Amino acid sequence: MRISQSGVLCSLILAGLMGGQAHAHGLRLSAETEGDRIVGEARYIDQTPLVGVSVQLHRTDQGESDAEIGWQSATDAQGAFRFQNLPPGHYQLRLNDGLGHQAKVQLELTPSASTSRVWSSAAPWQLRDLVAGLGYIVGIFGLLSVWMSRRRSRV
Amino acid sequence: MHLSEGVLEWPVLASAAALSTFGVGLGMRTLSQDRLPTAAVLTAVFFVGGTVHIPIGIGSVHLVLTGLLGVLLGWAIFPVLLIGLFLQVLLLSFGGFAVLGANLLVLALPAALVGALLRPVLRSMMTVNRTSVSLRTAMGLGGVSAALSIGGSILLVALLLWWSGGEQWLSLMYVLSVAHLPALLIDAAVTALTIGTLFRAAPDLCQRLLETPEHV
Numbered sequence: 597m598r599i600s601q602s603g604v605l606c607s608l609i610l611a612g613l614m615g616g617q618a619h620a621h622g623l624r625l626s627a628e629t630e631g632d633r634i635v636g637e638a639r640y641i642d643q644t645p646l647v648g649v650s651v652q653l654h655r656t657d658q659g660e661s662d663a664e665i666g667w668q669s670a671t672d673a674q675g676a677f678r679f680q681n682l683p684p685g686h687y688q689l690r691l692n693d694g695l696g697h698q699a700k701v702q703l704e705l706t707p708s709a710s711t712s713r714v715w716s717s718a719a720p721w722q723l724r725d726l727v728a729g730l731g732y733i734v735g736i737f738g739l740l741s742v743w744m745s746r747r748r749s750r751v
Numbered sequence: 752m753h754l755s756e757g758v759l760e761w762p763v764l765a766s767a768a769a770l771s772t773f774g775v776g777l778g779m780r781t782l783s784q785d786r787l788p789t790a791a792v793l794t795a796v797f798f799v800g801g802t803v804h805i806p807i808g809i810g811s812v813h814l815v816l817t818g819l820l821g822v823l824l825g826w827a828i829f830p831v832l833l834i835g836l837f838l839q840v841l842l843l844s845f846g847g848f849a850v851l852g853a854n855l856l857v858l859a860l861p862a863a864l865v866g867a868l869l870r871p872v873l874r875s876m877m878t879v880n881r882t883s884v885s886l887r888t889a890m891g892l893g894g895v896s897a898a899l900s901i902g903g904s905i906l907l908v909a910l911l912l913w914w915s916g917g918e919q920w921l922s923l924m925y926v927l928s929v930a931h932l933p934a935l936l937i938d939a940a941v942t943a944l945t946i947g948t949l950f951r952a953a954p955d956l957c958q959r960l961l962e963t964p965e966h967v
Contacts, residue, residue: 725842725843726798726799726802726842726843728842729795729798729799729838729839729842729843730795730798730799732838733791733794733795733798733834733835733838734791736791736834737787737788737790737791737794740787741784741787744783744784744787745784748784
């Protein structure tokens with residue numbers, strides 16, 4: 597039995613869509629200030645925690661000469677980390693998983709007991725993002741086809 | 752396989768972007784209008800394939816499929832991956848816009864070279880045997896194309912990292928190489944099965960795809 601060409605190609609896409617999403621690229625770093633502490637967690641965008649990854653904290657309000665002043669922590673089994681006994685000021689939190697993924701966020705620690713929460717921009721993707729991507733692909737190649745047709749008709 | 756922003760120095764990023772632009776221009780010359788539907792479907796396969804992650808130990812690997820695209824598209828893999836990677840950055844937060852050129856070069860160049868190497872072999876086989884190449888041969892060449900493409904990409908990543916910071920990135924180079932060995936094996940198996948199936952089920956389509964010259 598002969599399988600149609602479009603059937604073969606569509607089955608390739610379906611195989612991809614049905615393959616599941618056990619893990620995913622990109623990481624999301626979130627952190628919260630609590631008095632003199634910074635607590636946070638690091639997860640890949642499919643919510644898998646980053647385990648045992650080094651997290652660096654640096655002051656950003658003390659000029660170039662103090663750029664090296666920093667603290668270091670590591671994520672636990674849940675991807676969580678914490679820094680304690682920190683002076684008030686502006687900080688940058690950096691994380692690199694050693695696999696080419698990294699994230700950083702800016703924080704401000706105030707003398708008051710107020711809390712604030714920040715997170716890096718990588719948000720979890722959802723099925724609608726995949727569907728949107730497929731729509732864009734159809735649109736882009738449709739436009740390319742129109743452009744090539746017009747170019748050919750001019751020639 | 753996607754490098755994140757902030758890893759590579761700007762001269763490396765600029766050079767990679769320039770080479771990728773040249774590759775896209777080269778690829779567009781081989782991308783005729785009748786190949787657009789196939790290119791669109793393979794762009795979708797690449798875009799979605801990157802989200803299919805297979806757990807290996809405590810980590811996971813994902814499908815890259817550049818070997819498959821390299822064999823089927825040749826140099827046209829450059830514009831196809833440009834669209835796929837752009838949408839992955841935009842919608843899935845894979846890599847980054849600043850590093851798009853480097854990621855495109857890393858993924859597309861080895862696959863395009865492998866395609867230039869293997870496409871004439873497959874074409875001559877299909878000319879000799881009109882019905883199709885044997886399943887075993889197609890699968891073997893598919894597996895080889897995936898292994899060479901990903902192996903080439905790993906080497907290219909290591910080269911770019913070395914150029915960016917030398918010994919500073921030695922551990923990352925090592926981790927990337929080791930982490931992608933399972934990816935290489937899985938991708939080779941998936942590509943072998945896909946190429947084997949395509950060449951058996953749709954020889955006309957494969958022949959038309961292979962007819963486009965890989966040298967422009």
